[in-house]
Amino acid sequence: MTTEMLPTPTLQPEPPSVEAPRKQGQLPARIASKYGTIIALIALILVFSVLKGNLFLTSGNLVDIASELSIGAIISCGLTVALIADEFDLSIGYVGSFAGVLVTGFMVKSGMPMGVAIIAALAACAAIGLINGLIITKAGVHSFVATLGTGTIVVGLNFLYNSGIAFSIGLPKAFFDLNLHKILGVPLPVYIAVVVVVILWIVVNRTLFGYYAQAIGQNAEAAHLVGVRVDRIRVIAMVVSSACAGIGGILLAAKLGSGQSNAADGYLLNGFAAAFLGSVALRNAEFHIVGTVIGVVTVGVAFNGLAIVGAPTFWQYVVQGGLLIAAVALSTIGRRILGRH
């Protein structure tokens, strides 16, 4: 088990010199790899504006898009924090659904006031994140498997708690107002999303936790050897991810007017699509909050535009999947041309 290796200088890998002659292809490649997602977004907006500008570019529709996206933005950005620390979180959709069921159940079944119910539901979600983190760090289970497992367990808990029947009757009006209340014509969830996303941006970019999480995502071994408490950071990242899923799930329940067992499940794929789309926006395959927001908006605009154009629903999914693959492929090809693995 010696870590020393053969002492020859060959251990220093020679710099990748392949494809060096393709100099003239570098600028477009660089642009494609960095701005691919944004170009796609702008292209979508242009296309829909030309096709149905009278419907697409109205303030009403833009507000619709924004409110439509707010829940996805919260969940996706939370997931991004986990991804930055190089951990997957496949439980976010189920945790979101669970949060909706819990918060409505706490109010309907247990008669809790709304504020208490929300805090209790969020605490439960954070606890799931804590468990995820501990399984990953202490038991050494890969996050992919760990969160798949806990997510499935959460589905079970969900059914245990509400027996498969959505809590809807007896919810206070204030709960619906979470979704309906408007300030300056913009619904409350948009403000909440903005606040959450800004806080997450600060957490990632202006706190030691974020600094260390980025370091772990880049090179966990180096982070460990420089004194970062890798496990602790990873646990916190999982808690943030779950808690954000919880916030999104609660808002979704308010929007739907009930706590349904699988309401937020779809946000899992949505979140990953947005985060991966965003990871190639402005940076080279590196997860970051701004990128994820761009990803969320891109997917949202595509959905909304296709609906306005009158495309059948299945197209929305085809486009979402296609966008994801195209954006990531563009950046990968771009980077290959630039000579970075």
Added chain:
Amino acid sequence: MDSDSKQEGGVGSAVGAPPTQPMPVVHEQAPLVSVSGVTKTFGVVQALRGVDLDIHPGEVHGLIGANGAGKSTLIRVLAGVVSPDEGEVAVDGETTTISDPRDATDLGFQFLHQELNLVPKFDALHNMSLGLVGMGRLGLADRAATFRRARTVAEEVGLDFPLDQPVADLPVAQQWLVALGRSLMRRARLIAFDEPTASLSANETEKLFSIIARMKSDGIAVLYVSHRLEEIETLSDRVTAFRDGGVVARFRPHEITRNTLIEAITGADADATSIAPTVGAAEPGPVVLGARGLVSRPAVMGVSIDLHAGEVTGVAGLVGSGRTELARLLFGADRPEEGEVQLDGRRVRMRSPAEANRLGIGLVPEERRSQALFLDKDATFNVNIAAGHSLRVRSRGNLISMRRARAQARSTAERVDLRPPNVDTIVRKLSGGNQQKLALGRWLLGRRRVLILDEPTRGVDVGARAQIHRMLRALANEGMALLVISSDFEELLSCDRVLVMHLGRIVEELRGASITQPRMLRAAYGQHLPVVSSTATGVTQ
């Protein structure tokens, strides 16, 4: 002595020897492999300079030399992993290009490194048969024949353990034998062993030797690289010694003795050129970091060490001597099975690098790209990471200040002479020397008392190397305690004292004028004078 022995190497080659000199029996046949004038440069390091070497069928050819002398690079050339800049390799008298490991396999060359490349979940038989199972009727794999052969080979090698068990469940030594069996399955004409006995017990080593004897009688050529000179002495029909990438001596059987080998490795005249480097070696300060009886089997077998403030302590040792493992123990990256680490004479529980960092201990690890740097981040990110807490601004709810981060990065860049001094550069784009300066520079922020450096100038250009050495001296003068681990013994000449490790123990302590490369090398090969108990010297201060 050097020039004489060089001549002898040509025997049996095309140049030929004067007719009066009788040819040794072993070399009567034409060489299987003939390497001539092979040169290879990696960046600034000349790994091979004009190496000539003949390998004959049925001989055991020992390769010796210190770390980085060129043996392993030569083997990599034969394995098709490294392509030479100049020179050629002839097989059976025909010039051949080995541009790919597959070419080497096709030529009948097999290589046993310390990394075995077995499929962990496959059992011994499957591992040995991997890639050999031919297509039978109907295009189905015809395993029976291959397995039959694998069983025979297994018997020859003496695999006396269940062959149907995943090799991952086997002890390392048995895995090694499986890998050996795999090589034998391929009708090898040449087998190269690189430090084969490092993971073998005495019993298995004996087994290996008898297998090698059998290979010899089958006409297989064996290349044997080892730091264990007694093995070279016992096994070899011929020995070639390397130093600084070149062949410095060739020996025939009757000339092979431990002393001649060591002399060749260390360079008999090296004593004359040894410099008295330590300028103004001031009285060292008090002990800062110490260790008592550290054990982490099998690499570290009981090491006690004291690092004094203001002193640069070097650790010399060959591959597998336990150098790196010692550094990791002192830094809390690994936990010792026995023994303790002390800071200012008091026992500390160093459970993690985080704790070591908090206590003011830094580590510049061996592999900067994989263990130290965040390659896709800028210099600012890379420099501040060890001193993250210094970035927090109390008045702003402990958020970190990017302005402070950049300021600290700039001052560090200036201190380590980053070129160009641009802290926004993505680290991947920097030269090896600049990268290393950052890996070191990050420990200059905050209050550091101890800095441990593992191979601080590996793959670094000469200029940066000198700068790094000057920096280390400057840090010591400021009162830091430094531990420099290196397989490049030349760079240890400027240390205040050098501890030499051999098989997990400190076997020699050299100070001042007694720090010479030959003495380090001798001790590293276990040929130290039976003197110092290294603990005693440290403690008495």
